[in-house]
Amino acid sequence: MMKAPAKINLTLDVLHKRADGYHEVEMIMTTVDLADRIELEPLAKDEIKIISHNRFVPDDKRNLAYQAAMLLKERYSIRSGVAIGIEKVIPVAAGLAGGSSDAAATLKGLNRMWNLGLSLDELAALGSEIGSDVSFCVYGGTALAKGRGEKIQHLPSPPNCWVVLAKPTIGVSTAEVYKNLKIDGLRHPDTKAMMTAIQTKDYQKMCANLGNVLESVTLKLYPEVAQIKEQMERFGADAVLMSGSGPTVFGLIQHDSRMHRVCNGLRGFCDQVYAVRLLGEGIPVD
């Protein structure tokens, strides 16, 4: 069994729209202790089977874990089959990179099962063909991501704290959010200041520099996301931000008692509330 953890964006900045339709981003991501469970079983027949009991998770080639297996099979002419069991814990279409993390875990697991001998860098490069967040998910930990999201620079682990996640009952399409983004007049986060906060383990500075330009779209399209942000602030989170393209909102909190107060307060009007820890360091640089 492998764990496929969720990520949150401590910052998400968009620099410009590119000729290929994607947006040039600069974002700091970190993994949190909320993870799907992935189980890989060899199959006698040459096929890819997705086994999941979540009705929001596709069981065919639309599944990112299926695409990961298919990519390896085609690229390395593998004639074996695999059953991929996905026990979903990360909310779907939430801005937490659940599907991307399942794909990353599948790449890593099949690399072992099929004795491909690929390095993490090679797996991350393959992952970028599946989705912009997959490269980061191959490494996990904490990183600055550039390009479409696939150019990864590793960072040390942020100061530790609670992360309270609250997901309203809507799913958000990442493509729709990027399509509605107006780049002129955006309030850009200070990515350098966030990097310094992480490097110096300065919790206050990390809280002060959270920022996500996609909030300008999602909060307008879905007022319930703005409401959850306000509630989380009101109940006493130290700092609050939307993750990725949303709709999940996260709050950073240092003290246990305050974490309980925020969770209990939110549970009144939001079914999906989780309190998790940051997962810490990923792969060290060099």
Ligand SMILES: C[C@](O)(CO)[C@H](O)COP(=O)(O)OP(=O)(O)OC[C@H]1O[C@@H](n2ccc(N)nc2=O)[C@H](O)[C@@H]1O
């Ligand atoms: C919002 C984030 O999750 C932040 O981590 C990512 O930027 C999105 O990552 P993702 O879901 O893995 O994205 P992809 O599956 O590659 O792309 C989904 C859609 O989002 C848009 N997209 C995505 C990434 C990017 N840098 N620019 C974009 O414009 C594109 O319309 C694309 O068709």
Ligand SMILES: Nc1ncnc2c1ncn2[C@@H]1O[C@H](COP(=O)(O)OP(=O)(O)OP(=O)(O)O)[C@@H](O)[C@H]1O
């Ligand atoms: N393994 C998977 N788990 C969940 N959803 C998947 C998976 N594979 C494909 N999908 C599809 O992808 C869509 C987005 O799901 P996902 O949970 O990955 O979004 P997300 O957390 O917003 O991702 P990101 O933060 O990378 O944009 C879902 O609506 C679902 O149809």
